[in-house]
Amino acid sequence: MxxxxxxxxxxxxxxxxxxxxxxxxxxxxxxxxxxxxxxxxxxxxxxxxxxxxxxxxxxxxxxxxxxxxxxxxxxxxxxxxxxxxxxxxxxxxxxxxxxxxxxxxxxxxxxxxxxxxxxxxxxxxxxxxxxxxxxxxxxxxxxxxxxxxxxxxxxxxxxxxxxxxxxxxAAPTGWTGADQAGVKAGDTVAVWGAGGVGQMAARAAALMGAERVVVVDRYANRLEQVRTHIGAETLDYSQVDVPAALREMTGGRGPDVCIEAVGMEAHANGVVHLVDQVKQQLRLQTDRPGAVREAIYACRKGGTVFTLGVFGGFVDSFPLGAVMNKALTLRGAQxxxxxxxxxxxxxxxxxxxxxxxxxxxxxxxxxxxxxxxxxxxxxxxxxxxxxxxxx
Known part of the structure; x- marks a missing residue:
């Protein structure tokens, strides 16, 4: 065959x-x-x-x-x-x-x-x-x-x-993220990535009672799909400072739940992304964690960050201090x-x-x-x- x-x-x-x-x-x-x-x-x-x-x-x-x-x-x-x-x-x-x-x-x-x-x-x-x-x-x-x-x-x-x-x-992966992250009624949820998994995570969060769902991406057609078919808000990370925008949208706190749906080849802005690319190509690290880093910095104190994107091995410059000092819950799953x-x-x-x-x-x-x-x-x-x- x-x-x-x-x-x-x-x-x-x-x-x-x-x-x-x-x-x-x-x-x-x-x-x-x-x-x-x-x-x-x-x-x-x-x-x-x-x-x-x-x-x-x-x-x-x-x-x-x-x-x-x-x-x-x-x-x-x-x-x-x-x-x-x-x-x-x-x-x-x-x-x-x-x-x-x-x-x-x-x-x-x-x-x-x-x-x-x-x-x-x-x-x-x-x-x-x-x-x-x-x-x-x-x-x-x-x-x-x-x-x-x-x-x-x-x-x-x-x-x-x-x-x-x-x-x-795509849909059950999105459901896994929203459910395992503990999304509940009244939450503000931010999702990094507007591909199939990110869109389904956003839809699952809305059906689980989230009051506000925001999806972060840079591709106009995918952001339009989110607004039209998922019914969530969007942020174009190439145009705005995402953590600052999310704080402004949440009265200064940040989202209750941040779901990363990008994975080991995440694109990001700035010099840090270029450093990640070089390290990955040289196999000094296996994965580029740009979206996870941003989710950790954006999440409110005491909130939850969930990784849905596939990661294979090791990352560098991981903000573990932010996870500990902000009292974040960090989870992930296939x-x-x-x-x-x-x-x-x-x-x-x-x-x-x-x-x-x-x-x-x-x-x-x-x-x-x-x-x-x-x-x-x-x-x-x-x-x-x-x-x-x-x-």
């Missing part, structure tokens, strides 16, 4: 790969209908995530139809339309029982790499390097889904494929989508969560290399490239 694969730094290609087969009793095979690019994919393309191999199939945000199940799969049936959470989790270990699904003890069959990086292994993720399990990704006609009863969710009638697609990763996707799909069916605007660029898989170029370079206002596999 045809698949979109990683061939090396900043190089992807469409090539023939073997079709997946059932390996375990809890597996299902999904025929992919739609599969989206994600901002975290750009870290793979840039060579910042270890353990990629030439020929690895990319993609972790997808939906499709069940075409094969094994006897251990009891709740998913052939022919059903499903959306699949990007993280593989068993549903039975201690972490899954606590609702911390991306920390699953059994979801990553290659735990040694992340144990060396972070002290303990986390769950696996489709198409996201051998450090995260070595699973083939979703930019292909078929994909093997382990723990299918836990990770594949039926799409309600009336919810379009284009809307359901983003219940796989998405615990298994606990949020049922609610998200229900809200999608009631038109409370709309995501079609994230995917104006839908194309066949054969145009995958061009789709990733458009996405990376923000050509034609591209927020996400989406590949249609059933054409």
């Amino acid at each position: 045809k698949a979109l694969t990683w061939r090396g730094v900043n190089e992807v290609a469409v090539e023939d790969v073997p079709e997946p087969t059932i390996l375990n009793d809890h597996d299902a095979i999904i025929e992919v209908t739609l599969s989206a690019t994600c901002g975290s994919d750009l870290h793979l393309l840039g060579g910042y995530i270890p353990a990629m191999r030439s020929g690895d199939v990319l993609g972790h945000e997808f939906m499709g139809t069940v075409v094969e199940v094994w006897p251990g799969v009891r709740e998913r049936r052939v022919g059903k339309r499903v959306v699949v959470v990007s993280f593989t989790s068993c549903g039975r270990c201690w972490y899954c029982q606590q609702g911390l699904f991306s920390l699953c003890d059994n979801g990553n069959p290659n735990p040694g790499i992340t144990e060396a990086l972070w002290g303990q292994a986390i769950g696996g993720c489709y198409g996201y390097s051998h450090a995260m399990g070595g699973y083939a990704g979703s930019h292909a006609r078929y994909i093997r889904v382990p723990y299918a009863d836990q990770g594949a969710f039926p799409v309600p009638d009336g919810v379009s494929d284009e809307r359901a697609l983003f219940a796989s990763d 998405q615990h989508g298994h606990r949020y996707i049922p609610e998200i799909l229900e809200r999608m069916s009631r038109d409370e969560v709309r995501t079609e605007h994230l995917a104006p660029h839908v194309m066949p898989l054969e145009e995958g290399p061009a789709g990733y170029r458009m996405f990376k370079e923000k050509e034609d206002g591209c927020v996400r490239s989406v590949f249609r596999l059933d054409a």
